[in-house]
Amino acid sequence: xxxxxxxxxxxxxxVAAFMGSCKPKNTxxxxxxxxxxKAYVAPGKYDEFYNFVSGGFxxxxxxxxxxSGRLFRxxxxxxxxxxxxxxxxxxxxPMLNTSHGFVPWDDLHHTEMSQTNGEIDGRWxxxxxxxxxxxxxxxxxxFKTAEIIELPNSGGNHSSPFITENTEYVVAGTRFSVPxxxxxxxxxxxxxxxxxxxxxxxVKVGKEGEMDIAFQIMTPGVNFDxxxxxxxxxxxxxxxxxxxxxxxxxxxxxxxxQKDKDFIMAVNWKKAEEYVKAGKGKKQKVRYAxxxxxxxxxxxxxxxxxxxxxxxxxxxxxICYMIPCPKSPHGCDVDPTGEYxxxxxxxxxxxxxxxxxxxxxxxxxxxxxxxxxxxxxxKYEAALHGEVxxxxxxxxxxxxxxxxxxxxxxxxxxxVVKWDIKSLKVLDRVPTYYSVGHLCxxxxxxxxxxxxxxxxxxxxxxxxxxxxxxxxCQSAQIxxxxxxxxxxxxxxxxxxxxxxxxxxxxDLIRNNGQYKFYKLEENKHPYAAKGExxxxxxxxxxxxxxxxxxxxxxxxxxxxEGVFLGDEVYFHVTNLxxxxxxxxxxxxxxxxxxxxLIMPGETTTLKWVPDRxxxxxxxxxxxxxxxxxEMQGYIxxxxxxxxxxxxxxxxxxxxxxx
Amino acid sequence: MNKMYALAIGLxxxxxxxxxxxxxxxxxSKSSSSESSTESSATDASTYDPKRGEGKFTSxxxxxxxxxxxxxxxEKVAGVKCMSCHKLTDERLVGPGWKGVTERRTPEWIMxxxxxxxxxxxxxxxxxxxxxxxxxxxxxQALTDDEARHILEYMRQNDGVK
Numbered sequence: 001x002x003x004x005x006x007x008x009x010x011x012x013x014x015v016a017a018f019m020g021s022c023k024p025k026n027t028x029x030x031x032x033x034x035x036x037x038k039a040y041v042a043p044g045k046y047d048e049f050y051n052f053v054s055g056g057f058x059x060x061x062x063x064x065x066x067x068s069g070r071l072f073r074x075x076x077x078x079x080x081x082x083x084x085x086x087x088x089x090x091x092x093x094p095m096l097n098t099s100h101g102f103v104p105w106d107d108l109h110h111t112e113m114s115q116t117n118g119e120i121d122g123r124w125x126x127x128x129x130x131x132x133x134x135x136x137x138x139x140x141x142x143f144k145t146a147e148i149i150e151l152p153n154s155g156g157n158h159s160s161p162f163i164t165e166n167t168e169y170v171v172a173g174t175r176f177s178v179p180x181x182x183x184x185x186x187x188x189x190x191x192x193x194x195x196x197x198x199x200x201x202x203v204k205v206g207k208e209g210e211m212d213i214a215f216q217i218m219t220p221g222v223n224f225d226x227x228x229x230x231x232x233x234x235x236x237x238x239x240x241x242x243x244x245x246x247x248x249x250x251x252x253x254x255x256x257x258q259k260d261k262d263f264i265m266a267v268n269w270k271k272a273e274e275y276v277k278a279g280k281g282k283k284q285k286v287r288y289a290x291x292x293x294x295x296x297x298x299x300x301x302x303x304x305x306x307x308x309x310x311x312x313x314x315x316x317x318x319i320c321y322m323i324p325c326p327k328s329p330h331g332c333d334v335d336p337t338g339e340y341x342x343x344x345x346x347x348x349x350x351x352x353x354x355x356x357x358x359x360x361x362x363x364x365x366x367x368x369x370x371x372x373x374x375x376x377x378x379k380y381e382a383a384l385h386g387e388v389x390x391x392x393x394x395x396x397x398x399x400x401x402x403x404x405x406x407x408x409x410x411x412x413x414x415x416v417v418k419w420d421i422k423s424l425k426v427l428d429r430v431p432t433y434y435s436v437g438h439l440c441x442x443x444x445x446x447x448x449x450x451x452x453x454x455x456x457x458x459x460x461x462x463x464x465x466x467x468x469x470x471x472x473c474q475s476a477q478i479x480x481x482x483x484x485x486x487x488x489x490x491x492x493x494x495x496x497x498x499x500x501x502x503x504x505x506x507d508l509i510r511n512n513g514q515y516k517f518y519k520l521e522e523n524k525h526p527y528a529a530k531g532e533x534x535x536x537x538x539x540x541x542x543x544x545x546x547x548x549x550x551x552x553x554x555x556x557x558x559x560x561e562g563v564f565l566g567d568e569v570y571f572h573v574t575n576l577x578x579x580x581x582x583x584x585x586x587x588x589x590x591x592x593x594x595x596x597l598i599m600p601g602e603t604t605t606l607k608w609v610p611d612r613x614x615x616x617x618x619x620x621x622x623x624x625x626x627x628x629x630e631m632q633g634y635i636x637x638x639x640x641x642x643x644x645x646x647x648x649x650x651x652x653x654x655x656x657x658x
Numbered sequence: 659m660n661k662m663y664a665l666a667i668g669l670x671x672x673x674x675x676x677x678x679x680x681x682x683x684x685x686x687s688k689s690s691s692s693e694s695s696t697e698s699s700a701t702d703a704s705t706y707d708p709k710r711g712e713g714k715f716t717s718x719x720x721x722x723x724x725x726x727x728x729x730x731x732x733e734k735v736a737g738v739k740c741m742s743c744h745k746l747t748d749e750r751l752v753g754p755g756w757k758g759v760t761e762r763r764t765p766e767w768i769m770x771x772x773x774x775x776x777x778x779x780x781x782x783x784x785x786x787x788x789x790x791x792x793x794x795x796x797x798x799q800a801l802t803d804d805e806a807r808h809i810l811e812y813m814r815q816n817d818g819v820k
Contacts, residue, residue, distance in 0.1 A: 517800065520738050531737040531739075531741060531742070552794050553752070553794060554742070554752070556742065576738070576739065576742055578798070582797065625795075626794060627752075
């Protein structure tokens with residue numbers, strides 16, 4: 001959601017939220033008797049679905065259970081996370097590297113799970129960084145970010161990370177058009193129309209998930225908002241909503257809301273592939289980071305790439321087509337059959353539904369009303385299946401239940417509306433609390449939705465929970481949609497600000513080969529100490545490498561002397577445990593670079609530069625056993641040039657006798 | 659009132675299926691390492707065999723003498739996974755020293771305990787007594803069957819088997 005948009009509509013929201021005439025006064029009006037039973041998951045029992053929820057401005061990805069709304073994990077992705085050491089340990093720092101250097105905090109906007117044959121397959125979740133444009137791939141065997149790729153020629157990666165039905169590509173449409181990185185960007189801002197371009201990236205996803213920018217499509221300067229791939233018969237096409245087709249460069253809330261219609265851009269990516277093969281792309285000089293995590297070395301590496309292939313949509317006429325769509329469309333959602341494309345004009349009071357078949361006929365018959373920056377504009381009526389009339393105010397996002405129904409959120413009128421895709425008739429509506437943005441039905445944007453629950457992610461919380469000062473958690477609501485009428489069954493608080501979310505049946509994830517720990521025999525970390533006999537301290541110039549092990553409940557070594565002021569000390573801690581759920585922590589006094597949390601079998605490194613002479617304790621920060629409080633040690637720092645020999649030990653440095 | 663009614667129904671349902679042991683899933687439904695684990699496992703304490711322990715090993719063929727190759731590999735594996743807590747002498751470190759263990763315990767007990775520690779700690783009276791001394795439950799170090807066998811051979815070597 002755009003902040004601008006929040007501002008422009010906030011007045012309406014207040015009125016709508018408190019109008020009363022069309023709203024129940026409190027939840028008792030809408031929560032019926034068996035709601036608790038439907039959301040209740042007994043102690044020790046599992047939820048039916050995993051829910052992967054974008055953390056918005058927190059930059060992270062949170063994992064909840066449905067229908068309980070219980071939080072299981074926050075996976076660090078685009079922001080440092082002190083709880084997990086993400087961005088603090090030497091091994092994880094390269095994951096947050098970009099062409100601008102280390103970026104500690106970004107905005108994870110949307111999530112998309114990998115698919116095979118249009119169905120969720122439980123391998124990965126993708127997330128997009130909105131600010132410094134990137135896509136991340138999170139591995140669902142480890143629940144860890146495995147890869148991050150930066151996107152050149154982009155400003156605000158919002159229209160992302162949506163995928164094709166076999167995860168051939170994950171896309172990234174730039175929200176802010178900008179001059180390309182390969183062009184001179186030092187141009188007057190009011191030359192937007194001439195100098196600014198949109199770039200849409202098609203990032204190839206390999207068998208093991210590895211990402212590589214296959215090509216970019218250059219378009220006229222507009223704002224790309226959301227997107228979804230065709231599926232089934234429309235596989236091979238991708239649909240992107242765009243706004244600011246006015247090409248305003250200032251006061252967009254007014255100047256980008258002038259036209260009655262903006263566009264949904266239909267992209268024939270199979271055609272684009274043909275042009276790439278035929279050598280029609282231009283190689284452009286750019287710089288972007290590609291960061292990968294290695295489960296064997298427990299380390300990340302960051303590589304800067306310098307070239308990208310760009311196709312010009314205005315030259316290659318049959319890649320892109322513009323479909324007029326009312327009023328700054330946000331959601332751009334394709335139904336499970338692949339026939340219907342739902343555009344949600346966020347300032348509109350109707351929902352247009354386009355037909356893939358009609359679009360194909362219109363293109364064949366050249367039913368165009370002109371062009372936009374060299375891209376053919378299809379006649380609205382020629383591509384239109386029909387409009388949902390008077391559905392509500394401010395449609396944003398639509399998902400599907402696989403039974404012929406669509407569910408659309410309405411930000412301005414704070415409700416979810418269920419309607420029939422073919423007949424376009426409104427079937428049911430329920431209020432949300434308050435001002436819903438996205439919604440999620442498990443598998444709801446795939447070929448195979450699990451139409452049992454619907455979660456609404458609300459933008460405004462107000463009085464839903466006990467107050468916590470000026471800042472409130474975001475509020476999500478779960479509805480049972482298995483019957484004809486939607487039924488609110490639970491509120492649950494979320495971290496950051498969820499935008500999009502995805503959900504999958506629990507069995508698909510927990511039976512995918514989940515890691516319980518890292519096998520020591522597979523640990524290829526260059527500083528691993530596999531067993532206490534390999535624990536040691538090695539000096540290389542002013543660098544001191546401590547090969548340390550941790551086991552319930554001691555470190556080896558736990559007495560270290562002969563370190564001097566001016567040294568850089570690297571604690572490489574290997575957790576020798578080989579059991580599920582037994583991490584150890586590591587903290588040393590005065591470390592200005594955080595702490596460590598080390599998973600069983602993993603090796604993790606903390607860089608520590610002592611700033612004074614003295615004796616410094618270190619200890620385990622994760623309660624590991626009854627003797628956890630005994631899991632500690634000392635490191636002695638002497639003045640530079642002193643003659644204290646380097647020594648380290650465990651259990652043998654007995655009290656000195658007088 | 660509605661809520662009370664729902665709660666009552668909920669309770670009824672809960673009670674009626676309270677004995678139902680259909681767990682949501684495989685090994686992920688079992689607690690295995692929790693220090694405060696009180697979950698009962700496959701067998702209860704009354705059927706526990708203190709000579710054999712509990713686990714997959716029912717009889718171990720020791721052969722005639724020491725298998726030197728197995729013992730050497732056992733030493734390697736133990737160095738990574740065991741020696742943080744056990745000494746080869748009879749001295750206790752975190753856990754008891756290994757000297758004499760093959761004389762005190764059957765081979766089956768040793769291999770079951772090293773691969774299936776948690777259920778055995780919950781049931782074996784001697785292990786419970788040991789826990790009162792050591793206060794740390796022996797962790798499951800994810801030994802393969804072969805590794806457990808090799809470590810047993812290394813223990814036998816340590817106890818003087820030739």
